[in-house]
Amino acid sequence: MLAAMPPSVPSPALSGDESARGRGDACPGTLRLHRADDGALARVRVPGGLLTVGQADVLRDLAERLGDGELHLTSRGNVQLRGLGADCGSELAYLLGESGLLPSELHERVRNVVASPLSGLDDRGERDIRPWLSALDELLCTSDRAAALSGRFLFALDDGRGDVGALGGDVTLTARGDDEALLRIGPVHDAVLLSAAQAPRAALIAAETFLEQAPDAGSWRVTDLPGGVGPLLDAVLRRLREAGFRVTPTTGPLPRDAAGPALGVVPGPRDTAALSLGLPLGRISAPQWQTLTDTARHRGGGELRLTPWRGVVLPGVDRREAAQLLEDLGAAGLITGPGSPWTGVGACIGRPGCAKSLDDVRATATASLGPVGALPVYWSGCERRCGHPHGEWIDVVATPDGHQISHVRGEKRDAPASIPGSPGAALAAAVAAARR
Numbered sequence: 001m002l003a004a005m006p007p008s009v010p011s012p013a014l015s016g017d018e019s020a021r022g023r024g025d026a027c028p029g030t031l032r033l034h035r036a037d038d039g040a041l042a043r044v045r046v047p048g049g050l051l052t053v054g055q056a057d058v059l060r061d062l063a064e065r066l067g068d069g070e071l072h073l074t075s076r077g078n079v080q081l082r083g084l085g086a087d088c089g090s091e092l093a094y095l096l097g098e099s100g101l102l103p104s105e106l107h108e109r110v111r112n113v114v115a116s117p118l119s120g121l122d123d124r125g126e127r128d129i130r131p132w133l134s135a136l137d138e139l140l141c142t143s144d145r146a147a148a149l150s151g152r153f154l155f156a157l158d159d160g161r162g163d164v165g166a167l168g169g170d171v172t173l174t175a176r177g178d179d180e181a182l183l184r185i186g187p188v189h190d191a192v193l194l195s196a197a198q199a200p201r202a203a204l205i206a207a208e209t210f211l212e213q214a215p216d217a218g219s220w221r222v223t224d225l226p227g228g229v230g231p232l233l234d235a236v237l238r239r240l241r242e243a244g245f246r247v248t249p250t251t252g253p254l255p256r257d258a259a260g261p262a263l264g265v266v267p268g269p270r271d272t273a274a275l276s277l278g279l280p281l282g283r284i285s286a287p288q289w290q291t292l293t294d295t296a297r298h299r300g301g302g303e304l305r306l307t308p309w310r311g312v313v314l315p316g317v318d319r320r321e322a323a324q325l326l327e328d329l330g331a332a333g334l335i336t337g338p339g340s341p342w343t344g345v346g347a348c349i350g351r352p353g354c355a356k357s358l359d360d361v362r363a364t365a366t367a368s369l370g371p372v373g374a375l376p377v378y379w380s381g382c383e384r385r386c387g388h389p390h391g392e393w394i395d396v397v398a399t400p401d402g403h404q405i406s407h408v409r410g411e412k413r414d415a416p417a418s419i420p421g422s423p424g425a426a427l428a429a430a431v432a433a434a435r436r
Contacts, residue, residue: 016075027151028087029109032094033089037067039355040084042092044101045108048115048157049077049134049306056293056304058099062092064286071289072283072349073310075387076114076154082353104141109151111140114167118261119159121274121315126160126175127196132155132378135200143396145208150220153210155203165310168388170222171206173199174255182252185210185236186222188231192237193248202245206236251343258391260309263337265322268315273322275300275314278344280334281362282310291332299325310346311335341369344376348386353374357381359398375407391436 027043028034028378033042044059051059059079063071070081084092095186113136119130136155140146156169165174165184174182181199183192185206194202210222213232222229240247266274277292284292292312296304301316317325330336348354348360361379376393379405380386383397395413397404401419406413 001273002052002149011186025150026185027109029151030093031105031108033084033086033088035086036349036353037083037355038083038349039405040086040088040339042084042089043074043095043109044079044081045111046078046101046306047111047113048130049117049304049308050102050115050130050204051304051306053293053297053302055099055101055306055416056289056296057064058095058101060293061096063289070283071286072304073284073312075308075310075389076112077113077117077306077308079114079306082349085354089180103137106144106147109143110146110149110153111137112138112153113137113155113157114164114169114308115157116159116163117160117305117311118161118266118274118276121268121313124159124161129157129159129173129175132173132200134194136203139152139200139204140207143204143208145211146204146291148211149207152220153207154221155207157254161338162257163260164308165255166258170210170354171203173203183236183247184249185233187254188229188233189251189254190230190233191252192233192240194240194245197289201243202240202247205243209236209239235385240243242420254259256391257388260311261313262310263340263343265319265326266313267319271321272315273317275317275326275329275336277326277329278309278310278311278312278342278389279342280333280335281345281347283366284334285295288332288334292334293331295329318346325345345369345379346376346387346389347379348381348384348388350379354381354386355396358400359403361398364398 028041028044030044035169059071059393063069063081066088067081068082068176072080072082074080088110097183102108111335115129115133120130121302139191154169156164156167156172158174160175165172172184176182176422179196181194181196210232213225213235219225222232225232255319261276263276263278265277268274296302296314299317300314303315345365346360349360350357359381361381365379374387378388378395380394380397392409395406405420406416406418
């Protein structure tokens with residue numbers, strides 16, 4: 001068990017529900033816990049989802065001793081600890097800091113970086129973007145101005161395969177071969193072509209320029225700017241040129257496929273492989289987590305990669321052992337292939353953790369498991385749809401009288417159909433819609 005922290009460290013703030021823009025950014029972190037119906041909630045930023053097994057051990061210990069015994073993955077590849085006591089924040093922050101998961105108190109909520117989880121593990125990417133990840137995180141944590149970013153501002157580092165580039169980042173870097181990168185601001189076709197070596201610094205300059213352009217604290221993301229993204233992109237281009245960057249304006253199609261890695265064995269170079277796994281409803285018990293980390297420690301590369309699709313990639317396993325390891329992890333309750341009834345099923349926390357929820361949607365989704373559809377199905381306890389997927393999915397929202405179901409395609413949504421009555425009726429409608 002980990003050592004407790006010295007009692008002299010001050011306790012973090014505990015916020016309530018402050019979702020309105022006028023109240024400022026109350027996005028939770030580890031130094032600002034969020035008050036939920038099931039206790040306090042901490043959100044641990046894990047840039048790019050990269051965890052050492054030692055850091056994974058710390059998270060498991062904290063979940064067991066201070067929380068509800070589970071680790072909850074978010075749609076940005078971060079980890080949430082739930083069911084925390086209101087007075088545990090100091091110990092939580094101390095132990096996370098000791099493990100390297102809290103490198104800067106001023107920047108802990110702005111380290112929102114998603115990255116292609118299979119980068120460097122297969123042959124689909126243009127380049128291994130892990131050097132970008134470490135460089136950008138270091139730049140963020142040493143920039144005084146970047147500390148003013150909201151907890152919702154998102155950086156996306158795409159290795160060229162178009163996966164995280166489709167997740168709606170505020171600043172997106174996309175690899176173009178080994179030597180070039182595309183810098184994109186928000187969901188627009190216009191982009192900036194620049195040297196790959198300068199890409200992390202360019203991403204930071206873009207974020208700092210956004211802060212200069214934002215009229216008030218209510219502009220949390222680039223799409224909140226009243227003048228749109230275009231003027232910001234022009235300003236970023238000027239700033240980059242003033243800083244000595246060689247940049248070329250360009251344009252290109254936006255990536256549309258926001259699908260995560262296929263589940264199962266991912267062949268790698270030489271005799272290596274990676275295991276791509278899903279977590280039912282994005283949550284994992286402490287014993288399951290220990291099974292996963294023990295596999296990474298003793299049979300893998302000593303690393304876990306959390307994905308924005310609430311999954312885990314375990315790199316560095318021997319290809320000859322991969323099939324058996326996958327079977328063992330499936331027996332532990334993880335999702336190991338597309339045939340699982342859990343594949344594509346997601347849900348918000350629902351009741352009893354959230355006071356706004358009209359349904360225990362995790363229990364409803366569990367009780368209503370059925371045949372796998374062609375599209376993901378996401379269950380939400382209210383119209384806020386916290387943690388919903390990107391791209392195309394079947395949207396199931398609890399209402400006072402039952403559920404509403406609609407088909408979402410990016411920014412387009414079909415008119416919702418009301419399904420009164422039992423969850424089974426909602427499931428039947430959702431599966432029928434998912435198979436279209």
